[in-house]
Amino acid sequence: MSDTTSVIDVRNLDVVYHTANGPAKALFNIDMTISAGERIGLVGESGCGKSTLLKTIMGVLPPNGEVTCGAIHLGSTDLLKLSEDARRKTRWAEISMITQSALNALNPVKRIDAQIIEAVRAHREISKADGKALVAKLFEMVGVSPERAHDYPHQFSGGMRQRAVIAMALALEPKVIIADEPTTALDVIVQDQIFTRLRALQIERGFSMILVTHDIALVVENCGRICVMYAGMIVETGETHDIVRRPRHPYTIGLLNAVSVLGSTKEPIAIPGSPPNLFDKLEGCRFAPRCPLASALCHGQVPPATPLDNGHSVRCHHWEQADEFARRASDPNVWGTAVQSETT
Amino acid sequence: MSAFWFRRLWQTVLTLLTMLTLMFFMFRMLPGDPMATVISPALYPKAQETLRIQFGLDKPLWEQYFVYLKNLAVFDFGLSFHTGRPVADEISGRLLNTILLVFPSMIAAYGLGALVGAIVGWRRGSKIETVLVFLSTSLQSAPVFWLSMLAILFFSIRLDLFPIGHIVSPGMFPEENWRMYFSADFLHHLALPFMVNTLYQFCFPFLLMRSSILATVGEDYIELAKMKGLTDRRVLYHHAMRNSLLPLATTLPMTLGWAVAGSVVIETVFSWPGLGLLMVEAVGRSDYPVVQAAFLLIAVLTVAGTLIADLLYTLLDPRIVNE
């Protein structure tokens, strides 16, 4: 079962946030494998738990977040079983992260080179000269003039700050780099430049990369494999071309529909309704209330992860109807029915 | 940058000048004989006349104003009604005494308050946090003179650990020279007012640091610092606290100025011969030249505090420099 080339292996992970209104089940039954040297995309609407999953992997959940079950294997060690100090040592050295808002991720009152060297020093000794040389090298790699390394974050433009964070993420040559919506705050041109650079670096350095975004088009362009998340669950995963060509989950179909990746001239259709409230009981398939295919079974029973060919896997009771549904899905009225039937 | 400082300095001068002017008119315009606030009514008429000419009080108001400014520029505040000596002599030692009482305890209070506030804010939700927040709010709400009296009641009278007031034991230093400040006796007298003031001043930086750390904890750069694999302590001291020090540093000098102003009260309780006590005593004796001089000196300290605040802020926050 366990693949020799897998770097990170998440098994059966559940996370809850304890809040004043009771526990919110943010992640449910997450399985996810990242292989060496691959680029994998994690997509889902805002609030579906993408950042929560990444924070759990990094071990920086906020104090009210709790892992209630599951394992996260890095190689052969279960990160969740490590002592706090041992865990700390794996951070950044093994897995680093380009955060959602790199604009605010740099400490405004510290120089950028100092912040990069600080990350290195947390894991190994490095002389002043070596540190400086390393920062220069990293800056060249991400395409910022090394002379600017001694600046403060506020002296950088948004794109440059994002590059500085990428440089920082590369500093310890980790096995995995996670990019959490790395370009949401940037304009399209800069966004393109950054992705081109990231892809090139990934191919050159051979690290694995998890690209997280709510924009499925970006993932399709940049990643070999896709995980689709909905309300704290991974509902479908597989090779990108399989998923684009033959999506099996109605939600994935809806997402693809919404952006019309296939270059068609159709009007993009948004999926009506909104994700469930995580405080609710949530029995059965979490997508059922918005799903045109939903049946009594869907409302009563969580669909198991069904393995298909080529590593493709889907959590839907009615995945066999997917092809037929995909043909109808471009009609907005098809989506409307589900929401209406739910409210009545 | 230099333009900023030029403007800032100019503002300070303007503030001081306005304050001097305000004083000038307040002392001359308010009900009663205006002369009585400048020249002691107790002097012989002849002597009064001489002084009147010396201080230009026979001249029109605006001319008096310039004489007043000129005199201030050379630290000539006139003669004390009470002792007949130049006010500048009366006041010089008092300034040092106030500074020695206020500054060390403020620095101790800020250091301690920042540290405890940071730790408590970082480990939020603890029992200690609730207790400390409640205690320091209550402490802050109590009048400091009353706290001082309780401290005297307990430590000096019940336990007999400290003297009841004054800066040195009577008769120890009849000359009142600098040697006094290096004696154990002086430190013994300083100890209790120092502790009370430190405790009282502790509350503000403590509460400020705590809430500022609480606001910092959710920041993205704190999360990144954790993800970089830094130890918890390093994240606290080098990132969270470093950034939260900023609002604190900016308030320190200003509160330093306020503490000097507030020392009036604590000096009175401890009979500490500083500027504040001098001012209160002088008001009691209607010794207006001394009142005025003491007040102006306190005002200069307060304004200087604000100026230093800005200076510190610029040093600590790199974002300011380029603006």
Place this chain on the structure above:
Amino acid sequence: MNTLMTFLRITWKSTSGRISLSIFGACLVLAVIGPWIAPYSPSDRLYDDAGKLLRLSPPTWDNLLGTTVLGRDVFSQMLWGARTAMLVGLLTALGTVVIGLNFGLIAGYFGGRIDAILMRITDILLGLPFLPFIIVLLSLTDRNIWTIILAMTFVMWRSTARIVRAEVMSLRQRQFVASARTTGASDVDILYREIAPNVMPLAVTSITFALAWAIITEASIGFLGFGDPNVFSWGSIIYDAYASQMMYRAPWWVVPPGVAIMVLVTSVYFMGRAYEEVINPRLQERM
């Protein structure tokens, strides 16, 4: 009036808010009815059955908090003191906020020269040593409670003005102001109908600060001996004890007024905090 009701409703939501509101309310009631329920006149000299002056009597059933060196009833003085504290505190806070709010609104809304001048004034007031200034002022004028209130208000409005101004400057950019302007509303209308309601929460928070400050400052003035000689205040009770040099033998004389100030001011601070936590969701989240 509306703002007051909202304040009460919001503060009442949290436990600490309820406790502090109750304490404050109790003090307010005592301040109003205190002089009627006081067992003696605060300046009466009391004699025992043998006709001897009741000097420094410890607390008894007749004198709940004992007597002073002049044989006066401390408990009655405390009740009169509550009235002074509340009167001075509330009037100063009100004056501070009314002046500070208007100056802040005008400076923030019109900007430019008006703003520059008003801000310079607050700069100067900010540099003014608070307590010494009031003492000097009181030394030159009549020492009465109204002068004290005026002097404190004169200095204290500066902070409110600055806070309100900063908020108004950011509100001015908002959509609702722009749309009000396109409908042809006058500046005064926009300022007092559109913007002012939005800065009310800030004004309320600064009222609580001003209230707390005014109560403490009035006590300090009383303690330094510059209080109104015709009025009993908690500060002046402590001053009398201090000046008599007997306070160390009569804790019942010194402790109660200090505790009263502390409890009242603490309740004011917590009231403000409880209100702010609801108003400012970021604060609430942290708790």
